[in-house]
Amino acid sequence: MHLQSLEVFRAVARHRTITGAAAELRYTQSAVSRQVAALEAEVGVRLFDRLPRGVALTEEGRSLLGHAEAVLDRLAAARRDLADLRGLGAGRVRLGAFPTAVAALVPRAMAAFRSAHPDVALTLVEGLTPALLERLAAGDADVAVVSAPPDRPLDDARVRLRHLLDEHLLVAVPRGHRLARRRVVRLAEFADDYWIAGSATVEDTLLRSTLPRGFRPRVDIVAAEWTGKLGCVAAGLGVALVPELAARATPADLALLRLHADDASARRVFAATPAGRTRSPAVRVLLDHLVRSAADL
Amino acid sequence: MHLQSLEVFRAVARHRTITGAAAELRYTQSAVSRQVAALEAEVGVRLFDRLPRGVALTEEGRSLLGHAEAVLDRLAAARRDLADLRGLGAGRVRLGAFPTAVAALVPRAMAAFRSAHPDVALTLVEGLTPALLERLAAGDADVAVVSAPPDRPLDDARVRLRHLLDEHLLVAVPRGHRLARRRVVRLAEFADDYWIAGSATVEDTLLRSTLPRGFRPRVDIVAAEWTGKLGCVAAGLGVALVPELAARATPADLALLRLHADDASARRVFAATPAGRTRSPAVRVLLDHLVRSAADL
DNA sequence: GCGAGACATTCGTGGCCGGCATGGATGTCG
DNA sequence: CGACATCCATGCCGGCCACGAATGTCTCGC
Structure with missing residues (x-):
């Protein structure tokens, strides 16, 4: 059964005339006549009664008409959805990000994206880089904001990376600290300070791995x-x-x-998408927002 | 957009493999590959990402898949309905009948039909013959049980008649009446009886018109x-x-x-269907039930 | 490094579906 | 009552499309 036959059928049912339907569809009368005949032959029943002044639906024709209209309407909806998807009037983007990225970078990009394209469903899952890459590969996420220590670059062939920024390490000190006015400091200058660590959280481990050898911080508070x-x-x-x-x-x-820079080199931050997968327009736009958000930070 | 493309698309989405879908559909791999490519070209977006070991739906593909499945399911429903219609598993018959036919003839036929085909919606409208013929011609009824006086046969070209029975006139008398034991009587024998008439109802007029000339009944009760x-x-x-x-x-x-018979000739009763219109299987079966019901009366 | 598996591409062909023209049936009007 | 108009059906033909077969390309795994 061809969709075109259903369209012809619907037009004939509406016009109650084969000739009229043909005119509307820009076909010749013979084409429509044979279309109807073919459809009737295919379903094995008469769909129209031929009257002297046109045609009239049979009971079977009435039954089919309802279905045909539903099918054609649904098809129109499909086309509309695809057009919306292209024009960012619909769709879905599943974003993942590592925890500190969710502090400022990601929320800003999401807010900008949402205000520009309110009809795209944008979701966020927080997770660590390895888990996020797994999600990407498994198709459970569309974009992941991931980080890579400077000494071990991300070389996952399954993802395609877009560089967002290089994240430096900062030292937080009280306002009255003796170094509070400095802009750049060396770790060695904190040899006598007490350090407050992030416990055994993975962030802490990650940070620790970027520290230079020979630096042994004094830690007695873990928060x-x-x-x-x-x-x-x-x-x-x-x-x-x-x-x-x-x-x-x-x-x-x-x-x-x-x-x-010699004490702790920058951690690189990327937006990752699955390699070899087409990025939907929504994903592309979201990537742009992430880049912009990273630049403005 | 072709329905076949949607079926191919659905199969590929299910198999996550073009080759596998081709095997299921009994197509060659190349055919399916080109079908998918053509569909993608038509909608203007990529529906699958080509992976080394198969394909994966894109966001747009997921969107289309839902619609495609809905369309194909609805089409299957249409086919099922048409098959039901042929097998009297569905459908609708709108029956009309003149009042006295509704007394016994029509209800019996309807009951028999309903018990045989409970899934066919059977409705009844009571009306007089001219109105019923109008309904038939207007397409507001499928079958009409109509009556014709013997002297003025129905010659409406718009309907096709099937003879059900010839209706005779009876005389109702009390059990103790002097003629109560007789089977056939003449009107002249009731010259001294009082008649109870049906007032100005149309049935009465109809009956009166079939009476022989020269007979003037004595009427003093109208009910x-x-x-x-x-x-x-x-x-x-x-x-x-x-x-x-x-x-x-x-x-x-x-x-x-x-x-x-010489006093009041029979009124002819027919089942009428629109001329030139195909009668659905349900209508044909109902006509048979009417004939059988008339014979058994 | 080679074979297996998957998708893409090219080429030739048969079938299907248009338009064109004609025929048949029916209703209408002078 | 005959000519006309309207509408549907059908025979014919040409073009286009989609399929099959074969080949190319890429990636993965052994």
Whole structure:
């Protein structure tokens, strides 16, 4: 059964005339006549009674008409949806991001995207880079904001990376700290300070791995949450390492000092999409928003 | 857009492999590959990502898949409905009948039809013959049980008639009436009886028109309803004319006598269907039930 | 490094579906 | 009552499309 036959059938049913339907469809009368005949032969029943002044639906024709209209309407809906998808009037993007990216970078990009394309369903899942790459490969996510330590670049062939920014490490110190006015500091200058660590969280491990050899911080306070950690710093209990992306969440009563490049090289941050998969327009636009958001940070 | 393309698309989406879908559909791989490519070209977006080990739906593909499945399912439903219609598993028949036919003939046929084909929607409208013929011509009814006086045969070219029965006139008399034991009577024998008439109802007019000239019944009771009319007869207040079809509604305490053919010729009863219109299987079966019901009456 | 598996592409051909023209049936009007 | 108009059916033919077969290309796995 051909869709065109159904369209012809619907037109004939509406016009109650083969000739009229042919005119509407820009066909000749003979073409429509044979279309109807073919459709009737295919379904094995008469769909129209031939009257002297046109045609009239039979009971079977009435039955088929309902279905034909439903089918054609649904098809129109499909076309509309595809057009919407192309024009970002619909669709879905599943975004993943590592935790500190969710502090400022990702929410800004999401907000900008949402206000520009409110009809695209945009979801976010927080996770660590390896898990996010798995999600991408499994098709459970469309975009992932991931990070790579400088010494071990991401070389996952399954994903395609778009560089967003290089994240530096900051040191959070209380406003009254002796180094609070400096812009760039060396780790060695903190040899006598107490450090407030992030416990055994993976962020902590990650940060630790970027530190230069030979630096052994004195740690006696472990705070898992950023708020607690920075609260301790503000209270003068010590200093703490803060990734640049999380800097937006720091209160005003402490200072953030950039570490010298030799002490902690930058962590690279990318937006990853599945390699070899076409990126929907929505995904492409979201990537652009991420890049812009990273530049404005 | 071709339906076949949608089927191919669905199969490929299910198999996640063009080759596999081709095997299921009994096509060559190349055919399916080009079908997919053509569909993608038509909608203007990529529906599948080509992976080394098969294909994967894109966002647009997922969108289309839902519609495609809906369309194909609806089409299957259409085919099922048409098959049901042929097998009397569905459909609709709108029946019309003149009032006295609804007394026994039509209800019996309807009951038989309904028990045989419970899934066919059968409706009944009571009306007079001219109105029923109008309904038929207008397409508002599928079958009409109509009657024709013997002297003025139905010659409406718009309908096709199937003869059901010839209806004779009966005379209802009380059980104790002097003629109660007779089977056939002449009107002249009732010259001294009082008649109970049906008022100005159309049935009465119709009956009166079939009576022979020269017979002037003595009427002093007019009862519109059959129950009242026959109640009067049973009470010995007089006699009444009863059309054969209404005879089933008569109580047991009165006798029904057939009139001699010379006094009142039979009224012909037909089942009418629109001329030139194909009769659905359900209509044909209903006609058969009407014929059988008329024969058994 | 080679074979297996998957998709893409090219080429030739048969079938299907248009338009064109004609025929048949029916209703209408002078 | 005959000519005309209207509408549907059908025979014929040409073009286009889609299929099959074969080949090319890429990737993965052994």
